Amino acid sequence: MSTPRDNDAWIADLRAPGPRKDAAIIDLLAWLQKRLFFYLRDRSDLRSRHDEELQALSADFAQESVIIILEKLDQFQGRSKFTTWAAKIAVHQALGELRRARWRDISLQAATRDGAFEPDFLRREDVMSPEGGAIQQEAMSVVMDVMQNELSQRQSRALYARLVLGEPSSILAAELGVSHNALYKLIHDARKRLKARLLERGLSPEEILSSFQ
Amino acid sequence: MPIATNDMNAFSKGQPSHHHNLWRKLLRMLSLTRERELTCSEAQELMDSYVELELAGENPQTILPEVAQHLRICPECREEHDALLKILKMDEG
Numbered sequence: 586m587s588t589p590r591d592n593d594a595w596i597a598d599l600r601a602p603g604p605r606k607d608a609a610i611i612d613l614l615a616w617l618q619k620r621l622f623f624y625l626r627d628r629s630d631l632r633s634r635h636d637e638e639l640q641a642l643s644a645d646f647a648q649e650s651v652i653i654i655l656e657k658l659d660q661f662q663g664r665s666k667f668t669t670w671a672a673k674i675a676v677h678q679a680l681g682e683l684r685r686a687r688w689r690d691i692s693l694q695a696a697t698r699d700g701a702f703e704p705d706f707l708r709r710e711d712v713m714s715p716e717g718g719a720i721q722q723e724a725m726s727v728v729m730d731v732m733q734n735e736l737s738q739r740q741s742r743a744l745y746a747r748l749v750l751g752e753p754s755s756i757l758a759a760e761l762g763v764s765h766n767a768l769y770k771l772i773h774d775a776r777k778r779l780k781a782r783l784l785e786r787g788l789s790p791e792e793i794l795s796s797f798q
Numbered sequence: 799m800p801i802a803t804n805d806m807n808a809f810s811k812g813q814p815s816h817h818h819n820l821w822r823k824l825l826r827m828l829s830l831t832r833e834r835e836l837t838c839s840e841a842q843e844l845m846d847s848y849v850e851l852e853l854a855g856e857n858p859q860t861i862l863p864e865v866a867q868h869l870r871i872c873p874e875c876r877e878e879h880d881a882l883l884k885i886l887k888m889d890e891g
């Protein structure tokens with residue numbers, strides 16, 4: 586970076602009109618792109634990509650991130666270094682894009698998949714053997730019962746899509762027509778309900794987990 | 799290969815270990831479930847502070863326990879946290 590800046594200098598430069606702002610944007614772009622490239626090159630799912638391709642990808646991500654950073658500049662409260670805050674936004678942007686792209690590939694491969702909740706997705710008999718036992722049996726029945734009879738269809742679908750399919754939450758939220766926060770709450774409520782029903786029967790998830798060993 | 803693809807292939811083939819893993823995953827999620835949890839946006843609001851504490855050698859889990867709890871239960875925020883930590887460590891090396 587041409588001139589090291591502290592937080593105040595970053596904000597002042599990015600708010601300044603004309604060449605001062607342009608210079609700060611160029612420095613921020615370069616700073617982010619270098620780090621995104623480093624990160625992308627290290628990702629196991631991108632190992633097969635050439636450096637040029639990853640350079641272009643990190644340049645795109647940096648560009649998109651800087652637009653968002655400039656839009657959010659007023660929200661920077663100075664609790665961290667400006668570059669840490671900017672990197673956080675860039676990582677969120679880049680990883681969100683990668684998750685959506687990966688999901689598009691998966692959806693194409695499995696064109697018949699419809700994200701509908703499969704009530705049988707835990708398949709008792711498979712899970713039960715060989716280390717089954719009474720606790721596992723009972724806990725599984727409670728979970729299946731709550732999923733089929735107590736959770737709303739949306740809750741079951743959301744839990745299934747996230748846990749089993751690994752669908753990105755941004756895509757799932759859009760499909761359900763809810764905000765990301767509302768989706769989190771939907772699944773959180775479902776988890777709390779499942780946990781409460783298990784605890785009512787004297788079954789703690791920790792105990793059930795330890796009965797595997 | 800993406801994890802989700804593996805999941806789906808295993809699912810359609812009905813591999814016992816897959817269902818077994820799903821059941822464990824669900825139990826782990828329930829074990830980590832708290833009455834009050836941060837949403838992703840609340841956790842992300844604090845993520846930069848959290849990572850700077852880690853970089854400074856502090857223990858963010860005692861200073862920002864709600865964020866630590868969110869990172870354990872939310873794979874997307876955990877992935878972003880790990881990436882952020884990794885790229886910021888570039889400046890230390």
Ligand SMILES: [Zn+2]
Nearest residue numbers: 837838872875
């Ligand atoms: Zn999250």
